[in-house]
Amino acid sequence: MMKNSIKNFKRSQSFYSFIGLALVFVIASLIVKEFLTFNNIITVLRQGSVLLILSTGLTAVILTGNMDLSVGAASGLVGCLCAQLLKSGVPIPVVFVIGLITGAIIGIFNGFLVGIVKLPSFIATYGTNWVVAGLSIIIMNGDIIYGLPEGFTWLGTGYVGPIPFIIIVALIMVIVAYVMLQKTTFGRDIYAYGSNKDAALYSAVPIKKTLFSAFIMSGVTAAIAGILMTARLDAADSTMGDAYGLQTVAAVVVGGTSMLGGEGGITGTVIGAILLTIIVNVMNLLGITSFAQPMVVGIVILVMVLFDSYSRRRQNTTVKKDSKKSN
């Protein structure tokens, strides 16, 4: 029994992600001496918060076997919208509500394209990405906004004791997402949908509702991430979310959630997001130009997806061998 559960953990993708994280952590502290300081660890977590929040929503979508390539642009749009509203004197709570609703609308739009029109999700959300990024340009009118109200920027820069508030928000989001995906009917439906859509349909899983909920969750987490991003930068410009799109996909995939759906979860995503943030942090500490970041993130994605595909096939052949033995 015990042996089996260890075997299962070793076979799960999160195990490899965890080893990856440990390796990257050790290498980082060996090559950069500033890495392993309390201040830098807090910096890593603070930098990682936005990515972590984005990744929790995307995890839900990828678990259904779909993809959301619009999260980066969505967070950028919500950030720009909030900054513009705050500048024109709209009260902070109202701005929050509008931001969250905007995120939800983007999610509903994606859900419509994928669930009703039945476009492949990566095409539909790639299209949404362009539209939403275009809307950000319109909202910002080609400008940059800075100097936002202090009550708003505190969300991104404030501290509770020694811990930045933004980390606490990320932690709460992770716990909420974990409970939603692992302990509720909604979560079970998402896993059921992702592992076998037809079987899920026959066992009375509300297919469309589940799909829409997953995309809405992704849209809302993108909105929260966008609000925090703007608060932390104390500024907004139309391209600020762009880099996050690919990083979010990378974080979820590195965390061992399968692109085919139904396998993986939030635990892996947390590992993936932190691993990716450390890589970016180390590149910053080493003074590597930001032009090189997409390349590194791209390579990380390719390696992890190849590795996932390879280990899945090997796993399939060992399962076959095991069943032969028992025969």
Place this chain on the structure above:
Amino acid sequence: MNAKVATNNPIIKFIKSIPPVVWITLVLISVFSMSSDRYLQFSNFSNMLVQSVPLMLVAFAQTLIVLTQGTDLSLGAQVSFVTVIWIYLTKAGVPIYISAIVAVLMSMCVGAVNGLIVSKGKIPPFIATLGMQNILNSISLLLTAGASIYIFNPLFHNVTQAKIVGLPLTVWIAALMFLITWVVLYKTKLGAQVFGLGGNQEALTLAGINLIKPSIKIYAFAGLLTGVSGLITTCRLESGQPVVGAGWEFEAVAATLLGGTSLREGKGGIGGTVFGVLLITILKNGLNVSGVPSLYQNAIIGMIILMSIVIDALARRAKS
């Protein structure tokens, strides 16, 4: 009863056989012609044809890959990469014709790597090519430090200004590439394998057919098309630009779908794609001619393209 009438009446039959993309194109032309007097002039249409060439070649590449049930999100980055490599190498002293050939060969290699990762690694094409897109973007940005790079050479001007039998040289090049792609697709073994890959991959595997080599060849051929597109783009801009192709992969997917190639069944062809590209070019040109600020254009173009895909998908489903 209705169906009987429809099949007997050749006019209705003909109208029904016209794909939605043509209707959308006609509607756009009439809308834009109302908003500007200059729109319906011959020079504007000839202009549009020239403007459509670089995207046309990328869309041919995308159509081939969509027919294999893949999508290549790195095509736009490949175009930028080729413009950068050509200028970069020429600046470094390589003769301009040799560096052009090297740039195209490099983009074919990029394609071959895509094909290898997709087929041998068995990973979804869009994620493999998304990774490649970012790697190429990084290389282009690193080589140019994020800005455009220039050289002065009369070749660029000569290519864009040359005319053969009244039509610009670049349009002839597009026609030639169309012909080559058509021959590859319909008259070669590789073309049959493209439709095979899109049709039923499991059946092919069970029949003992190796899918890796055809995949590599198809993605490399796509690299050839984006390579030529990159060369023409360089000639038009007379510079190497690290982000010039951003988003072209999406416009190429849209053109492919609007042209009637299906994402799921491996059906369709490059004939329809020509109309898809013309539609997108008319859209962009029309927004410019009718004076819509460039600030608004990204969102409007994206929205109209998405709407067209949605209308097209719904119309297709209603038909079947």
